[in-house]
Amino acid sequence: MAAHRFYAPQASRIGQTVALPPGEAHQLRHVLRLRRDATVHAFDGRGREFVARVQAVDRDGVSIRTVEAVEPAREPAVDLALALAVLKGRTTAAVVRDATMLGARTIQPITTARSPAGAAAAGLDRAVDRWQAIAIASAKQCRRAVVPAVRPPLPFAELVARGPCGLGIMLVEPAIAAPHASIRTVADQPPPARATIAVGPEGGWTDAEVEAAAGAGFRLLTLGSRTLRAAAAPAAALAILQYVWGDL
Amino acid sequence: MAAHRFYAPQASRIGQTVALPPGEAHQLRHVLRLRRDATVHAFDGRGREFVARVQAVDRDGVSIRTVEAVEPAREPAVDLALALAVLKGRTTAAVVRDATMLGARTIQPITTARSPAGAAAAGLDRAVDRWQAIAIASAKQCRRAVVPAVRPPLPFAELVARGPCGLGIMLVEPAIAAPHASIRTVADQPPPARATIAVGPEGGWTDAEVEAAAGAGFRLLTLGSRTLRAAAAPAAALAILQYVWGDL
Numbered sequence: 001m002a003a004h005r006f007y008a009p010q011a012s013r014i015g016q017t018v019a020l021p022p023g024e025a026h027q028l029r030h031v032l033r034l035r036r037d038a039t040v041h042a043f044d045g046r047g048r049e050f051v052a053r054v055q056a057v058d059r060d061g062v063s064i065r066t067v068e069a070v071e072p073a074r075e076p077a078v079d080l081a082l083a084l085a086v087l088k089g090r091t092t093a094a095v096v097r098d099a100t101m102l103g104a105r106t107i108q109p110i111t112t113a114r115s116p117a118g119a120a121a122a123g124l125d126r127a128v129d130r131w132q133a134i135a136i137a138s139a140k141q142c143r144r145a146v147v148p149a150v151r152p153p154l155p156f157a158e159l160v161a162r163g164p165c166g167l168g169i170m171l172v173e174p175a176i177a178a179p180h181a182s183i184r185t186v187a188d189q190p191p192p193a194r195a196t197i198a199v200g201p202e203g204g205w206t207d208a209e210v211e212a213a214a215g216a217g218f219r220l221l222t223l224g225s226r227t228l229r230a231a232a233a234p235a236a237a238l239a240i241l242q243y244v245w246g247d248l
Numbered sequence: 249m250a251a252h253r254f255y256a257p258q259a260s261r262i263g264q265t266v267a268l269p270p271g272e273a274h275q276l277r278h279v280l281r282l283r284r285d286a287t288v289h290a291f292d293g294r295g296r297e298f299v300a301r302v303q304a305v306d307r308d309g310v311s312i313r314t315v316e317a318v319e320p321a322r323e324p325a326v327d328l329a330l331a332l333a334v335l336k337g338r339t340t341a342a343v344v345r346d347a348t349m350l351g352a353r354t355i356q357p358i359t360t361a362r363s364p365a366g367a368a369a370a371g372l373d374r375a376v377d378r379w380q381a382i383a384i385a386s387a388k389q390c391r392r393a394v395v396p397a398v399r400p401p402l403p404f405a406e407l408v409a410r411g412p413c414g415l416g417i418m419l420v421e422p423a424i425a426a427p428h429a430s431i432r433t434v435a436d437q438p439p440p441a442r443a444t445i446a447v448g449p450e451g452g453w454t455d456a457e458v459e460a461a462a463g464a465g466f467r468l469l470t471l472g473s474r475t476l477r478a479a480a481a482p483a484a485a486l487a488i489l490q491y492v493w494g495d496l
Contacts, residue, residue: 002423074473098480103472142474175250183496223487224351224496225322226390232346235480236487239471240496243488248431248472 004032005143007136008042008052008064017055017065018042023133025062028054040064045139045147047072072145076247079166079194081106082234083159085201086124088116091231096131100138100148102238103247107135108196109153114203124153156209159198160216166194168218171237173204173227180220183240191245197237202230252280253391255384256290256300256312265303265313266290271381273310276302288312293387293395295320320393324495327414327442329354330482331407333449334372336364339479344379348386348396350486351495355383356444357401362451372401404457407446408464414442416466419485421452421475428468431488439493445485450478 006028010018020028028034034054042052042064050066082104086092096107109124109131132150139147172180198218200209214220223236242248254276258266268276276282282302290300290312298314330352334340344355357372357379380398387395420428446466448457462468471484490496 098477101474101476101480102484103474142476144474184491224490226349226351226392228349228390229346232349232483235483236350236496239484239487240491242472243432243491248484248488 002143003039003041003051004028004034005041005043005140006052006064007045007140007147009045011042011044011048011050011052011066014050014066014069017063020062020064022061028062029057041070042066043072043139043145045136045145047075047146049145073143074247075144075146076103076105076242076245078191078241078245078247079105080238080241081108081165081194081196082238083108083110083196083198084234085110085112085156085199085230086115086127086153087201087230092127093131093134095231095234096134096150097138098235099238100135100144101142102235103144103242104148104238105146106151107131107148108151108159110156110159110198111153112156112201112209113206115201128152157212160212163216164196164218166196167192168213168216169195169197170205170210170213170218170220171197171199171233172210172220172222174222174225175227176210176220176222180222183221183223183237185219185221186241187244195241197234197241199234199237200230204230250391251287251289251299252276252282253289253291253388254300254312255293255388255395257293259290259292259296259298259300259314262298262314262317265311268310268312270309276310277305287315289318290314291320291387291393293384293393295323295394297393321391322495323392323394324351324353324490324493326439326489326493326495327353328486328489329356329413329442329444330486331356331358331444331446332482333358333360333404333447333478334363334375334401335449335478340375341379341382343479343482344382344398345386346483347486348383348392349390350483351392351490352396352486353394354399355379355396356399356407358404358407358446359401360404360449360457361454363449376400405460408460411464412444412466414444415440416461416464417443417445418453418458418461418466418468419445419447419481420458420468420470422470422473423475424458424468424470428470431469431471431485433467433469434489435492443489445482445489447482447485448478452478
């Protein structure tokens with residue numbers, strides 16, 4: 001039976017006593033009903049993982065003491081950012097969850113011309129907190145020691161103005177007019193140190209967005225000849241990129 | 249603007265007048281409000297696609313006349329069956345939808361030792377109809393001309409007794425005890441004509457199931473070092489296999 005894992009962002013070395021964040025403390029105490037001296041795993045969300053012992057469980061919270069370093073799950077070689085157009089309802093959350101399991105290091109929500117109404121970058125602060133919590137939960141579940149950082153949303157124009165960090169990929173539909181290539185072409189080059197993959201909303205990118213991205217250095221790539229749902233495309237693309245770059 | 253597509257299983261040649269199934273007729277008449285002489289696309293679910301003209305729209309339904317053959321979306325080279333352990337709630341439906349977009353040719357629901365309560369093969373007849381309808385809707389959306397066949401559910405033991413059709417793959421968790429390999433190893437061989445990939449339920453396979461599958465010729469393969477959700481693993485595995493076999 002694998003050890004219960006807790007997110008302990010303050011844990012940085014062996015022999016340290018740290019408090020668990022409230023949500024983690026609640027789960028340890030009230031859901032799993034663990035007590036003092038129970039052995040658990042703690043990961044700091046930046047790639048470190050420890051065996052830890054529960055030190056105190058009381059109204060003030062839960063503290064644990066790191067006992068021993070553990071080899072964390074291997075991270076992908078490529079530092080991969082997903083620039084994700086905000087999707088309808090809970091769909092963005094589902095993509096954040098899967099992108100975490102598929103090894104994304106950063107999730108950059110973006111708002112685009114065809115983003116659903118209400119997805120203005122300014123109104124998304126609470127959503128970002130929720131997506132970050134989902135990234136933590138997903139890292140726990142898939143036994144990853146790194147929690148992807150969910151960034152504050154950016155308007156698409158600003159993403160383009162900054163340019164891609166590392167290799168820039170914009171996922172486009174097979175029917176798009178602009179010159180584009182298959183995602184297979186990424187395998188023609190050695191893995192980059194960093195990459196950014198931009199995935200559009202349900203209604204797709206506008207022609208102007210595609211042009212702007214191409215002008216800023218994003219490569220326009222497609223995932224085969226069928227049109228994937230906006231909610232399914234990010235996971236399929238991440239799975240293939242991680243495969244090509246040797247992680248999956 | 250791409251033409252509206254309708255599923256017309258009776259369409260088989262040019263110059264033929266066929267009735268649309270009730271759900272398709274409803275969509276044409278009441279949702280899209282198309283009329284006589286409108287030009288649409290019709291696909292038969294087995295890989296043929298036509299330009300068609302709306303012939304009659306009335307209380308009895310909708311009939312269309314095929315006018316011209318259209319080059320259908322390219323199908324994957326490998327005839328790929330997904331043997332999918334029935335998942336909780338609506339999750340199975342979501343996987344059927346994505347597997348259709350990712351080019352699965354057959355979806356074989358299976359019931360396993362850790363399938364959710366209520367997922368006995370005998371009680372799933374209505375669920376199969378629903379999943380088949382979802383496969384049709386997904387084929388329409390992704391512009392595929394082939395609708396994957398959703399088979400009647402099988403107990404896992406029977407799947408194993410029949411053995412895999414073509415190359416057999418069982419997707420297992422990285423932590424599993426039995427000897428297993430990375431999904432990367434499929435790339436060491438030329439693409440098979442047919443393949444079956446078995447994916448387990450939320451609780452995973454039992455040791456006995458893994459052993460039985462290995463004994464029946466399934467290769468035990470993992471998707472990297474992180475544990476993917478049961479609902480996300482099929483799409484990630486299908487995306488990678490279709491990539492390796494040249495489709496995506």
